Structures are given as C-alpha cells and as structure tokens.
Amino acid sequence: MIELQRLTKVYRGGQLALNDVSAKLTKKVTAVIGRNGAGKTTLMRILSTQLLPTSGTATINGFDILRDKGKIRKFLVSVPQEGRPIGMLTPFEHLRIYLTARGMSFSDATEAARKALKELELWEFRDRPADMLSGGMKRKLFVAMAIAAGADYVFLDEPTTGLDPLSRIEVWAAIKELRADVLLTTHYMEEAVELSEEIVFMDGGKIIAQGELNSLLEGFKGMIRVESSSPVDGWMRVGNIYFTYASADEAEAYLKKGFSIKQITLEDLFIRHGVMEIEP
Ligand SMILES: Nc1ncnc2c1ncn2[C@@H]1O[C@H](COP(=O)(O)OP(=O)(O)OP(=O)(O)O)[C@@H](O)[C@H]1O
Ligand SMILES: [Mg+2]
Known part of the structure; x- marks a missing residue:
C-alpha cells in the first residue's frame, strides 16, 4: 500500500x-x-x-x-x-x-x-x-x-x-x-x-x-480504430494518419473499403483524456 x-x-x-x-x-x-x-x-x-x-x-x-x-x-x-x-x-x-x-x-x-x-x-x-x-x-x-x-x-x-x-x-x-x-x-x-x-x-x-x-477504457468496449492515410471528412488526425472509432462489427466493411483496422491502444486513451493533441 x-x-x-x-x-x-x-x-x-x-x-x-x-x-x-x-x-x-x-x-x-x-x-x-x-x-x-x-x-x-x-x-x-x-x-x-x-x-x-x-x-x-x-x-x-x-x-x-x-x-x-x-x-x-x-x-x-x-x-x-x-x-x-x-x-x-x-x-x-x-x-x-x-x-x-x-x-x-x-x-x-x-x-x-x-x-x-x-x-x-x-x-x-x-x-x-x-x-x-x-x-x-x-x-x-x-x-x-x-x-x-x-x-x-x-x-x-x-x-x-x-x-x-x-x-x-x-x-x-x-x-x-x-x-x-x-x-x-x-x-x-x-x-x-x-x-x-x-x-x-x-x-x-x-x-x-x-x-x-x-x-x-469505458466507451472503447467492442470498438476498433479505423485508419486512413488520406483525409476523410469528419475524422480526427494525428500526424499524417486520419482515424475514427467504430464498432468491431464494422471492421470487415471498413477493410473492404481499403481502410486499416487497429486495436484500441494507450494512444486512444491519451486522446480520450486530451493528453494528445488531435486535429479535427
Ligand atoms: N534530472 C532532471 N533534471 C531536470 N529535469 C528533469 C530531470 N529528470 C526528469 N526531468 C524532467 O521532469 C519531467 C518528468 O520526467 P520523468 O523522467 O519523470 O518522465 P517519465 O514519465 O518517466 O518519461 P518517460 O516515459 O520518457 O520515461 C520531464 O519534463 C523531464 O524533462
Ligand atoms: Mg521514465
């Protein structure tokens, strides 16, 4: 203790x-x-x-x-x-x-x-x-x-x-x-x-x-992160990666459209808590 x-x-x-x-x-x-x-x-x-x-x-x-x-x-x-x-x-x-x-x-x-x-x-x-x-x-x-x-x-x-x-x-x-x-x-x-x-x-x-x-991690349950290297309307940006969060059920649909899928990581927690700068 x-x-x-x-x-x-x-x-x-x-x-x-x-x-x-x-x-x-x-x-x-x-x-x-x-x-x-x-x-x-x-x-x-x-x-x-x-x-x-x-x-x-x-x-x-x-x-x-x-x-x-x-x-x-x-x-x-x-x-x-x-x-x-x-x-x-x-x-x-x-x-x-x-x-x-x-x-x-x-x-x-x-x-x-x-x-x-x-x-x-x-x-x-x-x-x-x-x-x-x-x-x-x-x-x-x-x-x-x-x-x-x-x-x-x-x-x-x-x-x-x-x-x-x-x-x-x-x-x-x-x-x-x-x-x-x-x-x-x-x-x-x-x-x-x-x-x-x-x-x-x-x-x-x-x-x-x-x-x-x-x-x-509440709120991230059953979620995935979807990433794109080119701009997508309404997504967030860190560096030159554009991303959004989606339900894991939608993973396949996003993959088919050519996006990449990532597991939720500490980075997402940092973003959630405003520790990491993101751009709209
Ligand atoms: N000996 C030191 N003299 C002056 N500043 C220091 C010293 N050691 C660390 N700092 C500063 O204190 C802050 C906290 O540093 P600390 O090493 O505790 O971070 P950390 O969370 O362990 O980082 P990391 O994940 O990089 O190991 C930083 O701003 C760092 O630059
Ligand atoms: Mg350290």
Whole structure:
C-alpha cells in the first residue's frame, strides 16, 4: 500500500515534474502509464528513496519515504529505467554480490541467483561479462536481480522496453510469480492489461485518472480504430494518419473499403483524456 501526500517535485532549473499529487495505491500490481515526460520515473525514484521530493511526502506500507528511508530500502527493490550493469562482472556475479549485500547468505544467494537466471533465460549467459551482453539481456539482468531479492515491494521502471516478444513474456511470467507488491511503468497497453489490477494514468506531473483498465477504457468496449492515410471528412488526425472509432462489427466493411483496422491502444486513451493533441 502506497500513499502519496501532496507530492511535488521541481527539478533544479525549474522543471515541475510532479505537481501536488495525492493518491492511494492499494492493489498488488499497479501500472503507471503516461507519455514521455509525464513524471513516471520521477515518482518511482522518489518512492524508492533515490530522489527527494521538493514538498509533500509518501508512505509505503506505512513507512515514510523521508523518515524511514533505511527501512524502506530493506523491503523494496527498484529497477531503474536507465540502469547499466558493471561491465566486467558477469550476471551470476551481479546477482550473488547484490543478494549477499542485501543480507542473504552466500549459499542462499547462489540458489536465488540460479533460479532467477534460469527463469529469465539468462542461465546460458551467466558467466559472460555484462559488457558483452545485449541491451535486452542487460535489462533482463536487472529484472532478475529485483525478483531474486525476495523483497516485499518491487518497482520496475519500463521493465520490458527494448525486449523481444519472447523475452517480454519471460519477464511477465517472472513478475506474475512474485509474491511482492509491484509498481511498474509501461508504454504498452498489453503489458498493463496482462499484469496490473490498477492503472495510474499520469500527465504533466499529475495523476489524471486511476482505476481498473476496463473502467479507463469505458466507451472503447467492442470498438476498433479505423485508419486512413488520406483525409476523410469528419475524422480526427494525428500526424499524417486520419482515424475514427467504430464498432468491431464494422471492421470487415471498413477493410473492404481499403481502410486499416487497429486495436484500441494507450494512444486512444491519451486522446480520450486530451493528453494528445488531435486535429479535427
Ligand atoms: N534530472 C532532471 N533534471 C531536470 N529535469 C528533469 C530531470 N529528470 C526528469 N526531468 C524532467 O521532469 C519531467 C518528468 O520526467 P520523468 O523522467 O519523470 O518522465 P517519465 O514519465 O518517466 O518519461 P518517460 O516515459 O520518457 O520515461 C520531464 O519534463 C523531464 O524533462
Ligand atoms: Mg521514465
């Protein structure tokens, strides 16, 4: 359970990244969505006690991020958006060092490391220096470290960005197996649907909607998006794509007329909430 109390962050230089945000996050898995620059990473970093808020505070399982930093760090692990492993250390070493530093015995750490590396299909690469891992493997290594730690709370900032479809599914499976509460950010609708019970929708440093995805998507049920690359009267436009919404029953008729059909995505949610500029 996380409670945000009038959380505000103004970065040096004056950028307002969180604007007086209050909320309660009570579900086991919560997904934070929003466009680039919405404030998601800032929120994650403040809650994981890596960054101080300008004003306001928050509690995690009753512990205050300002007063109880040490306690929170014991039961919470966080995977940063831009984390880089240490070049000459291998995945196995990363995990064992990290887990023993968190207080596990060497044999427990070895066992937990083995399990997590296997779960994320990194076992084969366990002895390869991190420098020689692909970007996606590095990303998975951080996820492995987080899930192996046995924490009560796990924060994941864009855990699957840049991963291939199979790796994404491995990460999803690992997250689903966690007993921990999870707070994650994502730009993928399927990910939010697959993993989370509640969605927090941020824009301009504020939470502009919160709830189950189904309720956020109300009105889009049974709908599709119809797109055209040339202008159509009465349709909306984003960039050089013209589009409208229609009932899924009409999909075939639109296809026959040469339009393309898309599933509803987060972009549609952004449009609905006025987060994305559209032109009539
Ligand atoms: N260290 C910093 N110094 C100054 N401004 C920053 C800093 N970090 C982020 N910002 C600004 O704060 C705002 C929120 O950034 P944040 O990284 O929290 O967004 P985000 O929602 O995580 O975006 P993304 O989806 O691109 O990861 C942006 O306007 C960003 O430019
Ligand atoms: Mg971010």
